[in-house]
Amino acid sequence: MNDINLNTQAVNTWCPGCGNFAILSAIKMVLKSLVEEGLALEDIVIVSGIGCHAKIADYINVNSFYSLHGRVVPPAEAIKIARPGMKVIGFAGDGDAYGEGMEHLIFAAKRNIDITMIIHNNRVYGLTTGQYTPTSPLGYKGRSTPFGTREHPLNPLEVMLACGATFLARGTSHGLDLLKKIFKEAILHKGFSLIDVLQVCVTYYNMYEYYDKRVYELAGHDPFDRSLAEAKIREWDYDRDARIALGVFYKKEAPCFEDHFLKSPGSQKQVDEKISDFLAQAV
Amino acid sequence: MNDLSILVGGKAGFGIDKAGSLIARLLNQLGYYIYVYRDYPSLIRGGHTYSLVRASGSKISCHKEGIDFLLALNQETVELHKGRLKENGNIVYDASAARSGGQGIGVAEILKEENASEIMRNSCVIGGFCKAAGIPWEILENVFKKNIEKDPDINLKVAKRGYGAVETRAVIPPLTSLKAPIITGNEAVGLGLMKGGLRNFVAYPMTPTSGVLHFLASMAQDTGIKVIHPESEIGVVLMALGFAYAGEKTAVSTSGGGFCLMTEGLSFAGMAELPVAIIMGQRPGPSTGLPTYTSQTELNFVLYAGQGEFPRLVAAPADAEEAYYWSAVSLQLAWKYQVPAIVLVDKTLAEGAFSFDMQAVPEILKELLPLRDKAFPYKRYLNSETGVSPLAFAPEKDTVVKVTSYEHDESGITTEDPVISSLMQAKRLRKGIHLAEELKLYETVKVYGDPKASRTLLCWGSNKGACCEVAQSLGLKVVQIAVMSPFPLNQVKKSLRGAKEVICVENNATGQLAGLMSRYGVSIKKMILRSDGRPFSVDELEARVRKELL
Numbered sequence: 133m134n135d136i137n138l139n140t141q142a143v144n145t146w147c148p149g150c151g152n153f154a155i156l157s158a159i160k161m162v163l164k165s166l167v168e169e170g171l172a173l174e175d176i177v178i179v180s181g182i183g184c185h186a187k188i189a190d191y192i193n194v195n196s197f198y199s200l201h202g203r204v205v206p207p208a209e210a211i212k213i214a215r216p217g218m219k220v221i222g223f224a225g226d227g228d229a230y231g232e233g234m235e236h237l238i239f240a241a242k243r244n245i246d247i248t249m250i251i252h253n254n255r256v257y258g259l260t261t262g263q264y265t266p267t268s269p270l271g272y273k274g275r276s277t278p279f280g281t282r283e284h285p286l287n288p289l290e291v292m293l294a295c296g297a298t299f300l301a302r303g304t305s306h307g308l309d310l311l312k313k314i315f316k317e318a319i320l321h322k323g324f325s326l327i328d329v330l331q332v333c334v335t336y337y338n339m340y341e342y343y344d345k346r347v348y349e350l351a352g353h354d355p356f357d358r359s360l361a362e363a364k365i366r367e368w369d370y371d372r373d374a375r376i377a378l379g380v381f382y383k384k385e386a387p388c389f390e391d392h393f394l395k396s397p398g399s400q401k402q403v404d405e406k407i408s409d410f411l412a413q414a415v
Numbered sequence: 416m417n418d419l420s421i422l423v424g425g426k427a428g429f430g431i432d433k434a435g436s437l438i439a440r441l442l443n444q445l446g447y448y449i450y451v452y453r454d455y456p457s458l459i460r461g462g463h464t465y466s467l468v469r470a471s472g473s474k475i476s477c478h479k480e481g482i483d484f485l486l487a488l489n490q491e492t493v494e495l496h497k498g499r500l501k502e503n504g505n506i507v508y509d510a511s512a513a514r515s516g517g518q519g520i521g522v523a524e525i526l527k528e529e530n531a532s533e534i535m536r537n538s539c540v541i542g543g544f545c546k547a548a549g550i551p552w553e554i555l556e557n558v559f560k561k562n563i564e565k566d567p568d569i570n571l572k573v574a575k576r577g578y579g580a581v582e583t584r585a586v587i588p589p590l591t592s593l594k595a596p597i598i599t600g601n602e603a604v605g606l607g608l609m610k611g612g613l614r615n616f617v618a619y620p621m622t623p624t625s626g627v628l629h630f631l632a633s634m635a636q637d638t639g640i641k642v643i644h645p646e647s648e649i650g651v652v653l654m655a656l657g658f659a660y661a662g663e664k665t666a667v668s669t670s671g672g673g674f675c676l677m678t679e680g681l682s683f684a685g686m687a688e689l690p691v692a693i694i695m696g697q698r699p700g701p702s703t704g705l706p707t708y709t710s711q712t713e714l715n716f717v718l719y720a721g722q723g724e725f726p727r728l729v730a731a732p733a734d735a736e737e738a739y740y741w742s743a744v745s746l747q748l749a750w751k752y753q754v755p756a757i758v759l760v761d762k763t764l765a766e767g768a769f770s771f772d773m774q775a776v777p778e779i780l781k782e783l784l785p786l787r788d789k790a791f792p793y794k795r796y797l798n799s800e801t802g803v804s805p806l807a808f809a810p811e812k813d814t815v816v817k818v819t820s821y822e823h824d825e826s827g828i829t830t831e832d833p834v835i836s837s838l839m840q841a842k843r844l845r846k847g848i849h850l851a852e853e854l855k856l857y858e859t860v861k862v863y864g865d866p867k868a869s870r871t872l873l874c875w876g877s878n879k880g881a882c883c884e885v886a887q888s889l890g891l892k893v894v895q896i897a898v899m900s901p902f903p904l905n906q907v908k909k910s911l912r913g914a915k916e917v918i919c920v921e922n923n924a925t926g927q928l929a930g931l932m933s934r935y936g937v938s939i940k941k942m943i944l945r946s947d948g949r950p951f952s953v954d955e956l957e958a959r960v961r962k963e964l965l
Contacts, residue, residue, distance in 0.1 A: 141826075141828065142829065172810065172812070174809060174810035174811055174812055174815075179657075182820070187829070189817070189819065190829050194815060195815055196815075196816075196819075196827075197657065197660050198817070198818065198820060198821060198827075198829070199683070200679055200680075200683055200820050203649065203680075205650075206645065206649070206651075206653035206654040206657060207653050207654065207656055207657030209657065210615075210653075210654040210656075210657025210660075210661065210665075211658075211660060211661050213615075213641060213643075213658075214614075214663050215661050215810065217810070218809065218810055235647060235650070236646060236650055238646075239646040239650070394636075396639065397638070397639030397640065397641075398637070398638045398639040400612060400781075402637075403640075404610070406609070406634060406637055406638055407606050407609055410596075410606065410634075411598070411606075411773065413596075414596035414597055414598050414602075414771070415594050415595065415596050
């Protein structure tokens, strides 16, 4: 099916060399392959926040909901609840997902709602020109912290594990093949999935060399073993120097939030009857 | 005695609310129209709480100061309210908890002898009240059986002992009016939303509108309406917009503090043209303020909330019928024009209980959605003549639906082009003009009292009830504004024609409606304001109006 055209008329405005291109390429290839395997293109919806990452909504010709900063998760959840047959994929930056929107992310993981969250984690605010984020390392010097931050970063995967997420993975924008593999696996996973992509901002925080020296792909890892997953997730805490594992850390089968709703709503006639019943009882 | 009031009071945790509801239903069985005012502090146990049940031969939606019966479950209730008793008023009280004139019942001993729990003291006192007021035992028995879910038999036993403990004094005469359902304003809102085609309801609990959430949650199983209580009001409104994207009519409820968190979503709804109905229950602020009391302080807030300029519908119903009607209509018009719609209520309306008359509700027409034709490619923001773009909802074959919070072109792709930006801004504002045009078919402004009177009370929301009664006794006209945005200027001017003296009545400290009127060139010189969290009683308002008219 070479006739699937996922391009839009929008002009791409990411910086040359931006890590977002890898995520865009990977997701387009994954969506194409899913469609080739029988998924209807219209059954895909992407949701994005605000920030450089979010322009992805303009760059892929599929259903999209270009939301607010920090607010990728709630509309994604609602769309999934309303249309459980659709694949709902959220894109968010690290400031977006782990800062302004952390509350929603925690609850979506807690509910194990079947959405996929792809985090463009460049550990810097790009669109607002270089401030620290929840995952910037201690001492990071940005425009709002010229003398270095005085707080340690979050380990987002550890937070998500604690909250009940049932699929957790990490990739980098230097590893397109791995991104494709884990994006697809995450989308096909039934439950809340999150991929933390170490996506590099070439303009404000170029970490390519740092990551390239430290990353390795998980091999022989059993993602269904929670304590093993926890150990691998804790190996690098986004702060100290350590080896950085890539791949799927954790997987679990669990009931999903959206499955608890009635599949077919009552007709308006039934609702009207319910109104009459209630009023008759209230005399 | 075809207008009487019964006040039942005690500590929070005594089941005062339930007692008020039972008394309302007893009087309903006697053929009276009912209004119940609930006054309670923001705590779970302890503190003084009371319900004031007013019963009348005609439709009412406000309370009076004077009471005919005081049902006291503790001493504090006697002390706080005995001054309100009318000349022939009677006190029925728990003699094991209070000393008073009137008719005492040794409730503690009765509960002990009947092996009943303390929460049933209210049933015992209600039994005594029925006997004192000459209400037949059979009526009490029926009302208890129908309305008490937990241990109705023991409650009845206890009530019977109360009934036997006192003698009949002033008999409440039965009337012949039709028995109407008694519902709270929150229930009326929920029922109206159901009538309007609600598919999802999302809310974070907050007084005074938690009742809408509770009511719709109780309806979810039978109607398939999905009811969700998420992490915060930000989550609430953003979820609602996600549902709107999927094509499902959705409403949310909150109060001022929650609405603060919703404003980013409100503005998003304006930009992305995602419909949502927001039930906004007012209580006194600033900030946490008086959480369980009433106010009309959020008119300015809901009119201007959210960054940017976009049309919105703001309806301000005054009683249960209007709450039902405007909830249904607002949800539908939100969808017809793809705008946010706010239903502005207050604690008095939301948590008060009313005799509900479906016959008094105007017909609610089912609005058809402006769905797309088969033109390809689909453009979510097609720049149409009315500004309303035809709708499509994912998943639809060969159709891409893109919505966005950025300024965008017709297909929903971000733009910063000055020409497209101004075209799209004009498109969105055009919807407001057409919405205003459509609203001319609705009763956005209502006139009561003597239509020829030159002296007029101007009001909005729950003050209508007290204003109408005062107008009746003083021979005044009442003008009630039920829609605040788009502001029905022509209808307001028409209704005020010939009015020489206009007094604006509001539950706030600055006169927000009067301020809005002045923005449209109508100067209001006299205001009667109350901002202590309590609604106007008929008596108080009448006295203040008399003073203004001297």
